[in-house]
Amino acid sequence: MSGDAGGGQAAQGERLQKVMAAAGVASRRVSEDLIVAGRVTVNGQVVTELGRRVDPATDRVAVDGTAVQLDTSRRYVMLNKPVGVVSSMRDEQGRPDLSRFTAGYAERLFNVGRLDAETSGLLILTNDGELAHVLAHPSFGVTKTYIARVRGTVTPQTIGRLTKGVELEDGPIAADKARLLQSRSGGGDSLVELTLHSGRNRIVRRMMAEVGHPVIELVRRQFGPLHLGTLKIGAMRDLTKDELGALLTISREGERS
Secondary structure (H helix, E strand, O other), rough: OOOOOOOOOHHHEEEEEHHHHOOOOOOHHHHHHHHOOOOOEOOOOOOOOOEEOOOOOOOOOEEEEEEOOOOOOOOEEEEEEOOOOOOOOOOOOOOOOOHHHHHOOOOOOOOOOOOOOOEEEEEEEEHHHHHHHHHHOOOHOOOEEEEEEEEEEOHHHHHHHHHEEEOOOEEEOOOOEEEEEEOOOOOEEEEEEEEEOOOOOOHHHHHHHHHOOOEEEEEEEOOOOOOOOOOOOOEEEEEHHHHHHHHHHHHHHHHOO
C-alpha cells in the first residue's frame, strides 16, 4: 500500500506542492524544498512529507507563518476611491457607486467595509466573504489610518485629547494613534494623521468636529497591512502576493479568536 492510499482524507485532494505551485507560492520543485525544510503548515501543523494531499477549498496552508490562498477563484483588489462615490454596488438614489469599478471583472466583487461619499482612499474589493467579514468587523481590531485636513490650528494638547478619548453621542472613542503632520498658525488649516480600529460611521469626522476642528478633506491611506502608496485616485490594482498573505494571516487569526 502506498503512502497516499491509506483511505480517508489522505487519498483525496491534490498534492500539497502542486497546489502551492498553482497558487503562485513558488515552482513545484521549490515548494517541495519548502515542505521538506519544515516551513509549511497545513491547518496549523508542520508538514514535511511530500505525499501530503490537501483540499484547496478547506485546508489552511501557510509558509513561514504567512497564510496562502489556495483557491485561485478568489480575487482581491485595492481601489483608491474618489470623492463623490458611495460605498455600494448599486445606489438606490442613483449616485455614483462602485459598480463602475467592478464592471470589468468576471468575478462578482464587493467592498470590505465602507468609506463615506466625501472620503477618498483605500477600499478593498473582493469575492472572499469570510475575509470581508473578519476585516470589516471592529472586534477583530484591524486598524485604519487616515489623513485629515481640518480647519484651524491643531495643538499638541488636541492630539492628546484624541488619543485619551472624546465623548460622542454613541459613546466614548479614542484614536489608537494620532499625530500632527502640519499646522499653520494664524487660523489656517492643519493636517492630522489618525489611526483607529473603530468601524463606527463617519468616526474621524465626528471626532475632529468634537475637538473643534471640522474635517475639510479626508483620505484613508492604510487598511491593516495595506498601504495606498502611489495608486492614483480612481485607479485599481490586484493585491501583491505579500499583501494578500498578510491580509489572509490577519483574517485567519480573527477566525480563530
